[in-house]
Amino acid sequence: MKEWVDIRKDDKHVARERAAAREMRKSAWWQRQIASGVCHYCGRQVGAAALTLDHVVPVARGGRSNKGNVVPACDACNKSKGALTPAERILAELEHQADGPDVEPVS
Numbered sequence: 399m400k401e402w403v404d405i406r407k408d409d410k411h412v413a414r415e416r417a418a419a420r421e422m423r424k425s426a427w428w429q430r431q432i433a434s435g436v437c438h439y440c441g442r443q444v445g446a447a448a449l450t451l452d453h454v455v456p457v458a459r460g461g462r463s464n465k466g467n468v469v470p471a472c473d474a475c476n477k478s479k480g481a482l483t484p485a486e487r488i489l490a491e492l493e494h495q496a497d498g499p500d501v502e503p504v505s
């Protein structure tokens with residue numbers, strides 16, 4: 399996790415959305431989402447039982463538990479994503495690539 403990301407979470411929002419996510423996991427809609435067994439991020443076929451419910455915009459960052467903000471993710475992708483928003487995730491990946499030995503440092 400990147401220390402520079404300032405996470406100010408609203409505990410009431412987090413409790414409400416986590417409860418909503420628990421209900422969502424039991425829904426027929428969610429069962430259809432995981433039926434293919436494919437991770438939304440890496441596209442690997444891991445099987446429905448191994449998929450977790452991932453919030454695209456994390457709950458801790460104000461994301462909601464609704465159909466537009468949850469995707470099936472494998473354990474590895476869910477863990478590596480953490481509490482980053484989609485934009486921060488892209489920035490973190492770019493930063494990681496820039497750390498490679500072939501890239502000149504930006505002055």
Ligand SMILES: [Zn+2]
Pocket residue numbers: 437438439440441442471472473474475476
């Ligand atoms: Zn994955």
